[in-house]
Amino acid sequence: MKSYFAAIFRGSPMKPLQEHMEKVLECASELLPLFKAVGRRDYEAVAQIQQRIAQLEDEADSLKTDLRLQLPNTLLLPVDRRDLLELLRVQDNVANKAKDIAGLILGRQMEIPASMQEAFDAYAERCIDAVRHAQRAVQEMDELVETGFRGAEVELVHNILRDLGAVEKDTDHMQIKLRAALRSLESQLPPVDVMFLYKIIEWTGDLADLAERIGSRLQLMLAK
Amino acid sequence: MEYGTIYLILAGVFGLFMAWGIGANDVANAMATSVGARVLTIRRAVLIAAVFEFSGAVLAGGEVTSTIRSGIIDVEVVAGDPQLLVLGMLAALLAAGVWLLIASRMGWPVSTTHSIVGAIIGFGIAGLGWHVVHWSNVGTIAASWVVSPLLSGTVAYLLFRSVQWLILDRPDPLKSAKRFVPLYIFLAGFIMSLMTMLKGLKHVGLEISAAEAYGWSAIIGLVLMLIGKAFISRVPYDPAADREFHYANVERVFAILMVVTACSMAFAHGSNDVANAVGPMAAIISVVQSGGQISAQSPLPSWVLLLGAVGIVIGLVTLGQRVIATVGREITQLTPSRGFACELAAAGTVVFASGLGLPISTTHSLVGAVLGVGMARGIAALNLNVVRTIFMSWIVTLPIGGVLAIVFFWILKGIF
Numbered sequence: 001m002k003s004y005f006a007a008i009f010r011g012s013p014m015k016p017l018q019e020h021m022e023k024v025l026e027c028a029s030e031l032l033p034l035f036k037a038v039g040r041r042d043y044e045a046v047a048q049i050q051q052r053i054a055q056l057e058d059e060a061d062s063l064k065t066d067l068r069l070q071l072p073n074t075l076l077l078p079v080d081r082r083d084l085l086e087l088l089r090v091q092d093n094v095a096n097k098a099k100d101i102a103g104l105i106l107g108r109q110m111e112i113p114a115s116m117q118e119a120f121d122a123y124a125e126r127c128i129d130a131v132r133h134a135q136r137a138v139q140e141m142d143e144l145v146e147t148g149f150r151g152a153e154v155e156l157v158h159n160i161l162r163d164l165g166a167v168e169k170d171t172d173h174m175q176i177k178l179r180a181a182l183r184s185l186e187s188q189l190p191p192v193d194v195m196f197l198y199k200i201i202e203w204t205g206d207l208a209d210l211a212e213r214i215g216s217r218l219q220l221m222l223a224k
Numbered sequence: 225m226e227y228g229t230i231y232l233i234l235a236g237v238f239g240l241f242m243a244w245g246i247g248a249n250d251v252a253n254a255m256a257t258s259v260g261a262r263v264l265t266i267r268r269a270v271l272i273a274a275v276f277e278f279s280g281a282v283l284a285g286g287e288v289t290s291t292i293r294s295g296i297i298d299v300e301v302v303a304g305d306p307q308l309l310v311l312g313m314l315a316a317l318l319a320a321g322v323w324l325l326i327a328s329r330m331g332w333p334v335s336t337t338h339s340i341v342g343a344i345i346g347f348g349i350a351g352l353g354w355h356v357v358h359w360s361n362v363g364t365i366a367a368s369w370v371v372s373p374l375l376s377g378t379v380a381y382l383l384f385r386s387v388q389w390l391i392l393d394r395p396d397p398l399k400s401a402k403r404f405v406p407l408y409i410f411l412a413g414f415i416m417s418l419m420t421m422l423k424g425l426k427h428v429g430l431e432i433s434a435a436e437a438y439g440w441s442a443i444i445g446l447v448l449m450l451i452g453k454a455f456i457s458r459v460p461y462d463p464a465a466d467r468e469f470h471y472a473n474v475e476r477v478f479a480i481l482m483v484v485t486a487c488s489m490a491f492a493h494g495s496n497d498v499a500n501a502v503g504p505m506a507a508i509i510s511v512v513q514s515g516g517q518i519s520a521q522s523p524l525p526s527w528v529l530l531l532g533a534v535g536i537v538i539g540l541v542t543l544g545q546r547v548i549a550t551v552g553r554e555i556t557q558l559t560p561s562r563g564f565a566c567e568l569a570a571a572g573t574v575v576f577a578s579g580l581g582l583p584i585s586t587t588h589s590l591v592g593a594v595l596g597v598g599m600a601r602g603i604a605a606l607n608l609n610v611v612r613t614i615f616m617s618w619i620v621t622l623p624i625g626g627v628l629a630i631v632f633f634w635i636l637k638g639i640f
Binding site: 146 | 252253256331332333384388392393394395397469470471547550551554555556557558559561587590591594595598599600601602603604605606607608609610611613614
């Protein structure tokens with residue numbers, strides 16, 4: 001006996017959204033052991049980790065597709081449906097970028113100059129930190145629904161997003177220093193490798209930028 | 225009256241059949257939120273529902289029953305041929321009951337209220353004539369069908385916003401919950417008692433003045449509040465649960481409140497829907513017992529309400545249990561903080577309508593309340609398509625009820 005009253009409740013899109021972000025963070029976090037393996041010149045480990053990143057990105061993709069299918073526009077949601085889908089898209093971009101970075105490093109068997117290794121590891125750590133902050137903010141989505149997007153909970157999320165902004169700014173400074181360090185080594189390294197190294201620095205910084213964009217999307221949702 | 229006893233037996237059978245259907249079908253909407261939120265076990269839910277549906281039907285079901293008995297069809301016009309009224313009411317009962325059965329099987333939304341009103345109007349027009357129907361009353365009833373979900377939705381919206389302001393938005397929601405939820409319990413008890421008493425328990429033979437009503441309601445509200453406070457302080461609060469979901473413990477406080485509103489909802493449902501089974505029955509009984517004389521003023525025999533109440537309880541205890549379990553599994557989004565707002569708003573609206581003698585759809589009021597909370601951004605996802613289907617179902621139910629009633633009316637006329 002089907003109940004029509006029960007049928008007016010659809011599954012909450014917040015939980016799948018949170019699960020997707022967790023998967024994205026897991027995927028991006030694998031970059032840290034990847035960079036360490038590059039420092040050790042252990043390219044077998046690099047290949048393994050790249051495989052894991054690709055697989056995690058795949059899993060995130062299927063979570064994304066499932067969620068999209070779950071959101072027909074006949075739903076009454078506490079947030080704008082398009083805002084939700086945009087948030088999902090930016091989250092997805094983080095995972096894609098992580099996969100791109102891993103793929104490029106593996107494909108070119110890249111090396112990081114020994115003098116830059118420590119700064120580079122710290123930089124990568126900070127960028128992933130930004131993604132972690134974004135994940136913590138997204139984690140609060142079901143609490144936001146609970147309070148109806150008002151009150152002390154919104155304050156809490158704003159605080160997380162403010163920290164996220166600070167972390168991203170940090171990564172910007174670290175990126176400038178890294179590029180300066182690379183410039184001073186340019187003449188001693190093969191030029192094509194140097195260009196791709198610049199690319200890796202840029203893409204890693206993009207992770208933090210994308211994380212900040214996730215924060216902005218959330219702020220937009222809270223402002224409405 | 226010729227065939228008088230047979231009519232009485234048939235009235236009893238069809239009426240009980242209809243009451244059973246009402247109990248099996250609609251009660252789930254009152255109790256399922258509590259079962260789904262793990263606030264009540266199914267056994268306790270059924271027990272509570274039985275007690276409160278029964279009370280609602282007997283204590284507050286009189287006005288609506290009177291409306292269905294003699295407010296839709298002008299019974300005095302039929303005085304020349306009382307048998308027509310009896311057969312018509314029998315046909316209406318049978319039609320509404322059959323449609324309830326079919327629609328439930330097929331999973332279509334069905335309102336017992338719309339079915340019986342449509343059936344009565346149907347046989348009225350076809351069997352007795354256009355002029356026999358009290359069109360002004362029917363107009364008022366139709367208007368109430370539009371107003372009740374709107375009213376319920378507005379009240380639910382305001383209730384939930386108050387919860388946000390007082391409790392959920394605060395930095396320490398648990399402390400605020402422990403402080404303010406008892407007030408909501410008082411509100412629930414006070415409003416439900418007040419509305420029941422203000423309209424008079426005259427069908428039970430009790431006369432209460434307005435001042436007494438306020439007084440007694442306040443006392444009932446206070447008693448409930450104190451009991452609720454005791455239960456709230458007894459609940460074990462697990463700080464670990466809050467790490468997963470910050471509001472887990474707050475919801476546990478609201479769970480106590482939800483028991484009160486579930487009772488209110490069951491009471492309200494009983495008060496409004498018992499008439500759908502018992503109204504026609506009462507009409508038949510009063511015609512047969514007075515030997516063919518019809519009077520709109522004749523008092524409603526109170527045992528008729530009892531019979532309807534018993535039928536509802538049987539229905540809810542037999543098939544109703546399974547429906548409660550099914551629905552409860554699927555509405556986990558109505559956590560206690562929302563569930564109580566929806567149920568209190570709907571229950572208040574329905575009891576208010578019962579006091580005015582207006583038969584309304586309890587399901588529509590509940591859906592309206594859910595929409596109200598959804599507008600306050602309190603629910604993660606509501607399927608508006610289904611909401612539209614539920615609200616549009618009366619377009620189908622009214623004519624089908626009418627046509628079925630006409631068919632059964634002609635069949636019965638042929639037999640008798």
